[in-house]
Amino acid sequence: MGSRPHATRSVYLDHSATTPVRPEVLAAMLPYFGDKFGNPSSIHSWGRQARTAVDSAREQVASIIGATASEIVFTSGGTESDNLAIRGVAKSMQTKGKHLITSQIEHHAVINTFESLAKDGYEVTYLPCDKYGLIDPDDVRKSIRKDTILISIIHGHNEVGTIEPIEEIGRIAKEHGILFHSDAVQSLGKIPVKVDAMGVDLLTISSHKIYGPKGVGALYVRKGTRIRPQVTGGIHEKGLRAGTENVPGIVGFGAACALAEEEMPEESKRLQALRDKLINGILSNIPDTVLNGHPEKRLPHNVNVSVKYVEGEAMLLNMDLLGIGASSGSACTSGSLEPSHVLLAMGIPHELAHGSLRLTLGKSNTGEDIEYVLEALPPIVEKLRAMSVFGR
Amino acid sequence: MYNEKVMDHFMNPRNVGEIENPDGVGLVGNPVCGDVMKITIKVKDNRIEDIKFKTFGCGAAIATSSMVTELVKGHTLEEALEISNRTVAEALDGLPPQKLHCSNLAADAVHMAIQDYYSKIGKDPVSNGDKS
Numbered sequence: 001m002g003s004r005p006h007a008t009r010s011v012y013l014d015h016s017a018t019t020p021v022r023p024e025v026l027a028a029m030l031p032y033f034g035d036k037f038g039n040p041s042s043i044h045s046w047g048r049q050a051r052t053a054v055d056s057a058r059e060q061v062a063s064i065i066g067a068t069a070s071e072i073v074f075t076s077g078g079t080e081s082d083n084l085a086i087r088g089v090a091k092s093m094q095t096k097g098k099h100l101i102t103s104q105i106e107h108h109a110v111i112n113t114f115e116s117l118a119k120d121g122y123e124v125t126y127l128p129c130d131k132y133g134l135i136d137p138d139d140v141r142k143s144i145r146k147d148t149i150l151i152s153i154i155h156g157h158n159e160v161g162t163i164e165p166i167e168e169i170g171r172i173a174k175e176h177g178i179l180f181h182s183d184a185v186q187s188l189g190k191i192p193v194k195v196d197a198m199g200v201d202l203l204t205i206s207s208h209k210i211y212g213p214k215g216v217g218a219l220y221v222r223k224g225t226r227i228r229p230q231v232t233g234g235i236h237e238k239g240l241r242a243g244t245e246n247v248p249g250i251v252g253f254g255a256a257c258a259l260a261e262e263e264m265p266e267e268s269k270r271l272q273a274l275r276d277k278l279i280n281g282i283l284s285n286i287p288d289t290v291l292n293g294h295p296e297k298r299l300p301h302n303v304n305v306s307v308k309y310v311e312g313e314a315m316l317l318n319m320d321l322l323g324i325g326a327s328s329g330s331a332c333t334s335g336s337l338e339p340s341h342v343l344l345a346m347g348i349p350h351e352l353a354h355g356s357l358r359l360t361l362g363k364s365n366t367g368e369d370i371e372y373v374l375e376a377l378p379p380i381v382e383k384l385r386a387m388s389v390f391g392r
Numbered sequence: 393m394y395n396e397k398v399m400d401h402f403m404n405p406r407n408v409g410e411i412e413n414p415d416g417v418g419l420v421g422n423p424v425c426g427d428v429m430k431i432t433i434k435v436k437d438n439r440i441e442d443i444k445f446k447t448f449g450c451g452a453a454i455a456t457s458s459m460v461t462e463l464v465k466g467h468t469l470e471e472a473l474e475i476s477n478r479t480v481a482e483a484l485d486g487l488p489p490q491k492l493h494c495s496n497l498a499a500d501a502v503h504m505a506i507q508d509y510y511s512k513i514g515k516d517p518v519s520n521g522d523k524s
Binding site: 005311317321330331332337350386388 | 394399402403405408409419426427428429430445446447448449450451453490491493
């Protein structure tokens with residue numbers, strides 16, 4: 001029948017997809033499923049207790065991004081925050097204009113929202129990137145028109161880890177009096193994400209990428225910025241997002257932010273060292289591999305490589321049998337029959353996009369994990385190359 | 393995502409390689425999915441005496457390539473032309489719906505290899521209709 005490889009280790013390398021809820025966060029959340037179950041809008045003590053918890057969490061979230069608590073709107077996650085920011089501005093500013101600027105390499109939550117608005121009569125400019133996935137601030141400047149009302153550029157890239165020149169773009173946006181949004185879902189907790197330094201008016205962040213629970217995120221809305229609410233109903237979140245607050249989730253998110261803020265300086269260094277060990281190990285031990293994304297302007301936890309002559313899902317399946325969890329930009333793993341739009345926008349040829357491997361590190365990863373992966377990968381690649389149509 | 397049979401063919405694929413001086417070659421590619429398959433055959437007395445495959449592709453692509461070679465090896469060319477993409481998927485006890493398109497290449501590659509053989513020996517290409 002043949003042999004099946006045996007996993008001697010469990011190595012999760014898909015932290016950009018999601019992260020486990022850390023014990024401290026879970027502990028902080030539990031009371032709000034139990035005794036402290038109140039609706040924050042209720043007048044009585046159950047409600048007040050819950051309201052206090054939400055207020056505290058709001059402070060914690062504001063702190064990590066250098067905002068004030070009143071500028072934080074809780075949502076159901078990054079996707080909803082992106083929707084609220086983009087649609088919210090599009091609707092509130094439409095009398096000024098209907099031109100929107102974003103990039104070709106945004107997360108689907110951003111791109112698909114812009115595409116939806118385009119169907120509703122908005123005009124969208126999708127800026128190209130260079131081979132590293134970097135957006136040129138000059139391209140932003142050149143595409144600004146009198147009727148431009150929003151610029152949205154991702155901060156730290158979810159696929160290839162490239163860190164965009166947000167501060168520069170922020171300055172350009174300010175110069176022209178245009179609202180500026182950035183999706184910082186991947187960068188929060190990994191690199192400094194401070195709204196004033198970045199010059200953003202709107203910022204998307206999410207809980208489940210920083211060891212908080214899924215189903216909760218936030219949109220930072222700079223004081224004075226008018227956006228049209230997308231989820232309407234009660235007057236929650238200052239009328240910007242209706243719905244009874246997900247108290248346990250929000251408490252968890254706050255706790256996760258507090259911990260991330262505290263640990264980031266050390267943890268980023270640690271992750272970066274492991275990241276570089278993994279990158280160098282792959283590039284030097286496996287021939288015909290190439291790094292995707294910028295080598296330096298890169299999130300400290302992101303590894304994205306293309307392995308020539310083999311396909312991504314085939315690698316992932318082999319790795320999975322060895323206890324290693326990762327992801328790929330190949331069409332077969334995307335569920336949409338297309339390889340990553342990001343890799344293609346970077347000018348990476350289809351075959352290399354299909355052979356991409358994304359390994360994103362996190363708290364649980366150690367040097368031994370990296371060694372395990374570096375030992376496991378070459379034989380996998382060799383075996384797949386032996387049966388490949390392509391090769392040297 | 394994949395059942396035991398598919399995983400077996402994926403991890404232990406049968407008939408990997410390339411026949412030297414093949415009697416027929418079938419090269420098919422699906423640029424959308426990114427899978428490419430190359431089937432080479434050796435024909436003797438109207439039977440597929442030997443068959444090998446090379447595939448660039450995902451789990452389903454590799455498993456279906458392996459399975460199709462197993463299904464047609466030793467059979468007559470006519471029997472091999474009868475094999476459809478559905479036959480291959482069924483032989484594997486099924487594939488996830490989003491993976492069925494990946495399996496479309498396997499039977500096509502075998503058919504192409506046989507057509508290639510026919511054209512080499514001067515026989516008219518067989519129209520085998522759409523059997524999938």
